[in-house]
Amino acid sequence: MxxxxxxxxxxxxxxxxxxxxxxxxxxxxxxxxxxxxxxxxxxxxxxxxxxxxxxxxxxxxxxxxxxxxxxxxxxxxxxxxxxxxxxxxxxxxxxxxxxxxxxxxxxxxxIDEKTYxxxxxxxxxxxxxxxxxxxxxxxxxxxxxxxxxxxxxxxxxxxxxxxxxxxxxxxxxxxxxxxxxxxxxxxxxxxxxxxxxxxxxxxxxxxxxxxxxxxxxxxxxxxxxxxxxxxxxxxxxxxxxxxxxxxxxxxxxxxxxxxxxxxxxxxxxxxRRLSEWNEMRREAARVYDRLFRGSEKVITPAEHPDARHVYHLYVIRVRNREAHQRRLSEAGVSTGLHYPVPLHLQRACARFGYLKGDLPVTERVADEILSLPMYPGLRPSDQERIAALILGPEASGIADRLP
Ligand SMILES: Cc1ncc(COP(=O)(O)O)c(C=O)c1O
Structure with a gap:
């Protein structure tokens, strides 16, 4: 699908x-x-x-x-x-x-820098x-x-x-x-x-x-x-x-x-289908994990040992996030940012009295996160194309990483 x-x-x-x-x-x-x-x-x-x-x-x-x-x-x-x-x-x-x-x-x-x-x-x-x-x-x-x-x-x-x-x-x-x-x-x-x-x-x-x-x-x-x-x-x-x-x-x-x-x-x-769909999301996450394994550029999501993640979103961290997003968009791949401006720095939340620097991990992560396509039925071949676009020259031999 x-x-x-x-x-x-x-x-x-x-x-x-x-x-x-x-x-x-x-x-x-x-x-x-x-x-x-x-x-x-x-x-x-x-x-x-x-x-x-x-x-x-x-x-x-x-x-x-x-x-x-x-x-x-x-x-x-x-x-x-x-x-x-x-x-x-x-x-x-x-x-x-x-x-x-x-x-x-x-x-x-x-937040925790590994799990967000x-x-x-x-x-x-x-x-x-x-x-x-x-x-x-x-x-x-x-x-x-x-x-x-x-x-x-x-x-x-x-x-x-x-x-x-x-x-x-x-x-x-x-x-x-x-x-x-x-x-x-x-x-x-x-x-x-x-x-x-x-x-x-x-x-x-x-x-x-x-x-x-x-x-x-x-x-x-x-x-x-x-x-x-x-x-x-x-x-x-x-x-x-x-x-x-x-x-x-x-x-x-x-x-x-x-x-x-x-x-x-x-x-x-x-x-009735939610558990099956969640499993399909977990499988798609495993495919991305494998495709990005060993990369110096990409930090993949960390599943806490005590957690079973259902990957509503698959969020990586990369430097030059905007450049990656633009390249993906030009190749017809839609991505998202969840969330680009942390709430304590939003005008709507000014009354709570926080300043830039108050939540260093949150702020660092917000500049680097990029949400990749994720849904049950996402095809490994599409994921391979997405990973290749992000990895650039690091992507050589990427097809061998798929099952
Ligand atoms: C973390 C979180 N909290 C609350 C909400 C609010 O849900 P709704 O949009 O159904 O009001 C959302 C929805 O996107 C959410 O992602």
């Missing part, structure tokens, strides 16, 4: 991916038209219980998108206006928008040196705001180091909410529980996005929260539907963040 036409390689290939399941998708749409139950209902509940099961969580609530999922997860797990939530700056801005929409301030900590995920040592350093504890609570010394939650982002499809993050958070009385928007099906070997845990089952709650290009994507916007906590899910199910406990009985001031039945049906069809 590859739409490679006229030598062009797309960054993601949703069209070919949909051809494979078109009959089922059209069937779901026809069923929705006949039932004419477009908001909530059995299809949404069915998907919620299947998705919770897939993630190894007890509960799931469908919502309108991943940003709302994270905002509602934060609010439902007790984050209050004026609190501080600690996260990373190399993520999509939605992570911070959700923190702000929950009424909280974002504090940024640096939150560095637990940096989290501890922030809590030990930039915060003080009084009356069993932790306060940011600069803003005097109570620090109440941590949002690790499982970036590019690789789980953050959850054991260390959960241990630190426990020590400071902080809630951990996973931003799992890029990590559907990713796994982490937890020493705390002694088993592999899926993204979405480790924090107090987790947020997922089903934006079309995600590993599990809807045909429009959609998202979900997963949790093992009944109170959190009950709050979210009420909040997403204008705070109603029953029709026109509003217990809280909520919002409109419901999951459409059509999207739930589409997601259910795709969920």
């Amino acid at each position: 590859n739409k490679t036409t006229g030598g062009a390689t797309p960054f993601v290939d949703l069209a070919s991916h949909h051809v494979e399941i078109e009959d089922e998708l059209v069937g779901a749409f026809r069923q929705a038209l006949r039932e004419s139950s477009f908001i909530g209902g059995a299809a949404v509940e069915d998907f919620e219980s299947r998705f919770a099961g897939f993630c190894g969580a007890r509960f799931s609530s469908g919502v309108a998108n991943g940003t709302d999922a994270l905002k509602l997860a934060l609010v439902a797990s007790g984050v209050k206006p004026g609190d501080t939530v600690v996260t990373v700056a190399n993520t999509f801005i939605a992570t911070v928008e959700a923190i702000s929409q929950a009424g909280a301030l974002a504090a940024f900590v640096d 995920n939150m560095d637990p040592a940096a989290l501890r350093r922030y809590l030990d040196t930039a915060c003080e504890s009084t009356g069993g609570r932790t306060f940011d010394k600069r803003t005097k705001s109570p620090v109440t939650a941590v949002v690790p982002v499982h970036l590019y499809g690789q789980p953050a180091e959850m054991d260390a993050i959960l241990d630190i958070a426990d020590g400071f009385g902080l809630t951990v909410i996973e931003d799992a928007c890029q990590a559907h099906g990713a796994k982490y070997l937890s020493r705390r529980t002694g088993r592999w845990m899926k993204a979405g089952s480790m924090g107090a709650a987790a947020a997922f996005s089903f934006y079309p290009g995600k590993n599990l994507g809807a045909c429009g916007d959609a998202g979900a929260v997963t949790t093992n906590d009944r109170e959190i899910i009950e709050y979210i199910k009420m909040a997403r539907d204008h705070g109603q406990s029953r029709k026109y009985i509003h217990e809280i001031e909520g919002c409109n963040s419901r999951l459409d039945a059509i999207q739930a049906m589409i997601l259910r069809i795709k969920l």
Whole structure:
């Protein structure tokens, strides 16, 4: 399933991916038209219980998108206006928008240079040196705001180091909410529980996005929260539907963040194939790894020994990133940058008070990252062409590196 036409390689290939399941998708749409139950209902509940099961969580609530999922997860797990939530700056801005929409301030900590995920040592350093504890609570010394939650982002499809993050958070009385928007099906070997845990089952709650290009994507916007906590899910199910406990009985001031039945049906069809698609992404990642092996120019993604990466994105690091991107583009290969300007240096986040130099690893990495085409069905021959374009003279004998 590859739409490679006229030598062009797309960054993601949703069209070919949909051809494979078109009959089922059209069937779901026809069923929705006949039932004419477009908001909530059995299809949404069915998907919620299947998705919770897939993630190894007890509960799931469908919502309108991943940003709302994270905002509602934060609010439902007790984050209050004026609190501080600690996260990373190399993520999509939605992570911070959700923190702000929950009424909280974002504090940024640096990342691990190998995995690009939150560095637990940096989290501890922030809590030990930039915060003080009084009356069993932790306060940011600069803003005097109570620090109440941590949002690790499982970036590019690789789980953050959850054991260390959960241990630190426990020590400071902080809630951990996973931003799992890029990590559907990713796994982490937890020493705390002694088993592999899926993204979405480790924090107090987790947020997922089903934006079309995600590993599990809807045909429009959609998202979900997963949790093992009944109170959190009950709050979210009420909040997403204008705070109603029953029709026109509003217990809280909520919002409109419901999951459409059509999207739930589409997601259910795709969920059945998600593990297989994730395996295909892992295989494509192994092909890239082999093609770039031994190169002095390219740093390939590092899979943490305790993680099963699902390669939502395959991100390499190269010097002269713009020149590589231009050469690839001229050859019809689409690439992406995730993300070129870290959030602490974005104008939209100026109010959090960070300056260039505050997060050295994040800043260094942001200048060198390049996301290569990645989707189930990406052909090894296309990957070979992409690698040859990046490696230049280093590419001699590259075909021998393929299986
Ligand atoms: C890390 C991360 N967090 C949050 C979101 C927000 O999800 P959505 O676009 O569905 O609101 C995304 C989506 O791209 C994301 O990648």
